[in-house]
Amino acid sequence: MSDFKTAKLTAIVSDLHLTEEEPVNLRFPLWKKYKTREFFFDKEFAEFLNVIDKKAKKDSVELILNGDIFDFDSVCALPEKPSFYISWLEKKRGLHPQEDKSVFKFQRIFKSHPVWFSALSNFIKKGHRVVFIIGNHDLELHFPKVQESLIVALQLEGVETGRIQFAEWFYLSNQDTLVEHGNQYDPYCLSIDPVSPFVQKYNKIEVRIPFGNLTTRYLINGMGFFNPYLESNFIMSAGEYVKFFFKYIIRTQPFLMFSWIWGSTVVLIQSFLDYLLPPLMEPLEIEGRIEQIAARSNATPRMVREMRSLTVASATSRPLLILRELWLDRAFLFLLMFLLFLQLFFVIDQIYDISFYWVLIPFTLFMPFFIFYSRSVSSSVHLFKEPKEKILTMASLITGASRIIYGHTHIYRHEIIGPVEHLNSGTWSPAFEDVECKSPMDQKTFIWIEPENDIRRKAKLYKFDKGKVIDVFGNRGGRMRRAN
Secondary structure: OOOOOOOOEEEEEOOOOEOOOOOOOOOOOOOOHHHOHHHOOHHHHHHHHHHHHHHOOOOOEEEEEEOOOEOHHHOOOOOOOOOOOOOHHHHHHOOOOEHHHHHHHHHHHHHHOHHHHHHHHHHHHOOOEEEEEOOOOOHHHHOHHHHHHHHHHOOOOHHHHHHEEEEOOEEEEOOOEEEEOOHHHOOOOOOOOOOOOEEEEOOEEEEOOOHHHHHHHHOHHHOOOOOOOOHHHOOOOHHHHHHHHHHHHOOOOOOHHHHHHHHHHHHHHHHHHHHHOOOOOOHHHHHHHHHHHHHHHOOOHHHHHHHHHOOOOOHHHOHHHHHHHOOHHHHHHHHHHHHHHHHHHHHHHHHOOOOHHHHHHHHHHHHHHHHHHHHHOOOOHHHHOOOOHHHHHHHHHHHOOOEEEEOOOOOOEEEEEOOEEEEEOOOOOOOEOOOOOOOEOOOOEEEEEEEOOOOOEEEEEEEEEOOEEEEOOOOOOHHHOOOO
């Protein structure tokens, strides 16, 4: 078993979002184009591992994969001969987060990315260590069988298996750096109880999936022209949605409106019902579970309890907020007024013989108020994408780390916030600003921590580009600047 408590060299990447390969749709080539093999970065990641291996010379590297490395939510394939029951909803949008089904989804990811797994396997066999921190898109890594499948996929044996560590939601590197995916401070994507992530539905045990991830599963998976890795792709104004519809969708998915209403309703109901379920944990096992998390995270049980208390309230505790985010408030309001005006027409028609077109008069008068309301309501998802100084300070005081590293937002950063040095490792995901996948974010950024002197380590943000390591901010006070 490797010693994970000390580290000289640390590399951190996050948000790779490895998922199953999407076959090219010959009829509709833009359908989930971002998931096609054309945009796989497996070979680049293999080159990246070779570069940091050479950079380390003879030292061991601690590679921290900081959450959302795998994207279970985007796997929609079904087994040909299933050994488990598959519901009608799963046939439409993918398997539920149950252990055997999650193993199948992992196998789909593994078969789509053999180069990536082979490269990581070779990296570990050279003597380096790997830490998997669980994010909101790979919550199914909590299942022991999925972790075992990952070790098998990496073809590790004996002492090699001891070079992999799984951390539930945070990890202390060398006691000087707190690494956390960051979704616990996002009310749309947090695990309600990271200590007890499982719930029981009937006779099945599942991982509780956050609202944001349910949106990917039941909404975006059925609307293949929206890229889930960049918010501006699916959070738009009413006018932008109309333009998007007529430009890309009217000829390929003309009944998108029904897909949206159906998917949004499923998300609303599912997220609220999941929120009401109690966590699956025996009272006598809680302390043992906390000690286990502490050992995996290089923390103390007290740190685990206090870090758990920093978690924000889930958005699913506010159904009206969920309605607004899904646009269901506007849909229900529109439908309610239409039915009201229709009922008014039928009442008047009993007294006077009038044309049905008269119903358009109150409807026309109502539209300016409806448009005004629609324009006044905006998504608040972006409000939770920036780190809060209070949370950074509290996390630093709890863990004793003066440096905190997050992922999750897909926005790379290196700055000083209050007393804390804050970094974000960005993303390697196939995030594009357009449906045609011609305008990539193309970050492929990572954080490298190495000794600065005998007392402390320093951290820098780099970009991996065509086999070269590029300092994102250069030598001009980079840590004090924010990435745009």
